[in-house]
Amino acid sequence: MFSGLRERLQxxxxxxxxxxxxxxxxxxxQETPSAVQSVVQNPGVFSEKPTFANKIKxxxxxxxxxxxxxxxxxxxxxxxxxxxxxxxxxxxxxxxIAHVRTDLVGRHRKIGESVDGLVVGTLKGxxxxxxxxxxxxxxxxxxxxxxxxxxxxxxxxxxxxxxxAKIGFFLKKQGFTVVIGAGDTYRAGAIEQIEVHAERIGIKxxxxxxxxxxxxxxxxxxxxxxxxxxxxVLADTAGRFHTKANLMNQLEKIRRVMKPDLIVYxxxxxxxNDAVVRAAEFDKTVGADAVILTKADMDSRGGAAISIAHxxxxxxxxxxxxxxxxxxxxxxxxQMVEDLLGDT
Amino acid sequence: xxxxxxxxxxRELLTLEHYLKQYGQQAEIFAGQLELMENGRMEALxxxxxxxxxxxxDDGTVLLQIGGGASLRVKVLEPxxxxxxxxxxxxxxxxxxxxxxxxxxxxxxxxxxxxxxxxTLDRLRNQMNEITKRLEQGYQQAVQAEQQYSPPAHGxxx
Numbered sequence: 341m342f343s344g345l346r347e348r349l350q351x352x353x354x355x356x357x358x359x360x361x362x363x364x365x366x367x368x369x370q371e372t373p374s375a376v377q378s379v380v381q382n383p384g385v386f387s388e389k390p391t392f393a394n395k396i397k398x399x400x401x402x403x404x405x406x407x408x409x410x411x412x413x414x415x416x417x418x419x420x421x422x423x424x425x426x427x428x429x430x431x432x433x434x435x436x437i438a439h440v441r442t443d444l445v446g447r448h449r450k451i452g453e454s455v456d457g458l459v460v461g462t463l464k465g466x467x468x469x470x471x472x473x474x475x476x477x478x479x480x481x482x483x484x485x486x487x488x489x490x491x492x493x494x495x496x497x498x499x500x501x502x503x504x505a506k507i508g509f510f511l512k513k514q515g516f517t518v519v520i521g522a523g524d525t526y527r528a529g530a531i532e533q534i535e536v537h538a539e540r541i542g543i544k545x546x547x548x549x550x551x552x553x554x555x556x557x558x559x560x561x562x563x564x565x566x567x568x569x570x571x572x573v574l575a576d577t578a579g580r581f582h583t584k585a586n587l588m589n590q591l592e593k594i595r596r597v598m599k600p601d602l603i604v605y606x607x608x609x610x611x612x613n614d615a616v617v618r619a620a621e622f623d624k625t626v627g628a629d630a631v632i633l634t635k636a637d638m639d640s641r642g643g644a645a646i647s648i649a650h651x652x653x654x655x656x657x658x659x660x661x662x663x664x665x666x667x668x669x670x671x672x673x674x675q676m677v678e679d680l681l682g683d684t
Numbered sequence: 685x686x687x688x689x690x691x692x693x694x695r696e697l698l699t700l701e702h703y704l705k706q707y708g709q710q711a712e713i714f715a716g717q718l719e720l721m722e723n724g725r726m727e728a729l730x731x732x733x734x735x736x737x738x739x740x741x742d743d744g745t746v747l748l749q750i751g752g753g754a755s756l757r758v759k760v761l762e763p764x765x766x767x768x769x770x771x772x773x774x775x776x777x778x779x780x781x782x783x784x785x786x787x788x789x790x791x792x793x794x795x796x797x798x799x800x801x802x803x804t805l806d807r808l809r810n811q812m813n814e815i816t817k818r819l820e821q822g823y824q825q826a827v828q829a830e831q832q833y834s835p836p837a838h839g840x841x842x
Binding site for chain 2: 343344421424425426427428429430433497499502529532533535536539610612613637638639640641643647663
């Protein structure tokens with residue numbers, strides 16, 4: 341998963357390290373200011389603008405070096421291109437670069453301290469900043485009035501129905517009772533598809549005939565959950581593009597009728613920046629409380645996963661990673677950052 | 685009286701048919717995705733060929749196809765300046781050589797992704813084959829049971 345992004349970030353990490361490492365050799369006093377190289381210590385402690393006099397004083401008295409922006413500019417430009425080439429949205433790329441720049445420039449570092457640790461720490465901080473906190477669905481269901489109603493929306497062919505089944509399986513494993521509302525009454529075979537899923541994972545399904553009003557189906561699913569003390573209602577819906585006004589109105593009606601606690605937007609990670617743009621549009625029209633990205637196992641670039649939370653301001657909840665019911669992982673920003681920048 | 689054909693579980697056959705249909709739909713989606721990736725790869729290969737052709741053209745004159753089999757001789761003003769969409773809808777200027785390198789990297793990336801999609805498709809096809817086999821067995825059993833139960837038609841023994 342995200343192997344291309346990992347390789348690129350590791351290369352950027354090395355480049356940043358080299359830029360700072362090159363600054364570690366103490367230079368004689370007669371050198372020009374630009375030749376005085378520098379490094380950092382304890383990010384967050386020092387952040388004054390490094391002047392030539394400052395650098396020399398710090399180098400001689402404190403045996404410390406200071407990083408200047410000039411020394412990092414090449415490495416930062418390369419990092420910027422790296423992120424853009426990985427389909428990371430422009431505003432997210434800007435935020436990451438700004439974080440790295442602020443964190444590194446003007447910082448002090450003891451001579452002999454690990455440069456790599458410093459770079460990795462800074463990059464991790466920058467990524468964690470844009471990745472947000474994720475969304476703990478188990479915790480949400482546990483602390484919320486039952487039944488928790490979750491409405492799934494998204495464009496066609498991204499794996500929404502399969503995702504509903506996977507979430508059902510996940511919640512069932514966590515000990516919750518679940519009912520699925522077969523709200524995709526439009527696509528041929530969609531009801532049979534979700535019915536087969538529900539049967540295989542042992543979850544009750546509420547369905548009407550193909551062509552029925554999805555609002556009615558999902559209303560029935562909520563009623564069933566209330567009367568049978570079911571913990572969670574998973575509402576599947578037909579895929580639609582945000583540009584189709586009539587279909588978006590239908591989604592709005594569903595929202596009014598079933599009053600979901602959570603609206604989850606589902607798209608595929610391989611769509612890259614398109615997924616980010618579409619998620620923003622859906623958020624504007626019917627709202628979105630969280631996002632699930634499917635087919636993450638096939639996505640080498642990772643741009644959508646990095647960008648979506650920061651761009652639309654809604655957390656990433658799960659990543660779909662395969663065909664089996666348990667091929668879905670709760671999104672953990674720390675885990676993702678570790679996977680991308682860790683040494684293994 | 686119970687029909688012997690009912691001994692073959694009709695419900696299981698129906699479920700298997702649903703599974704087969706479902707896997708078929710998934711396979712269609714992945715096949716579509718593979719086609720898109722392959723189109724992207726071919727497009728990148730064509731772009732590399734064009735960039736190299738432009739770079740090799742002595743006076744920068746190339747044939748520009750405008751559709752319908754018609755072409756124009758055009759002179760590329762700056763053959764070493766390529767405007768390239770590097771991702772996230774960001775376009776940067778690269779040299780011809782760097783643009784070719786970028787496209788080659790993209791092709792490698794696409795090939796890796798295609799490989800994963802093909803693996804998934806293979807898995808789906810294997811599962812579909814298994815289901816088809818089980819379905820055929822079930823149908824055969826149903827037919828045999830039907831034949832055993834049905835009395836021979838008049839005249840068949842003559």
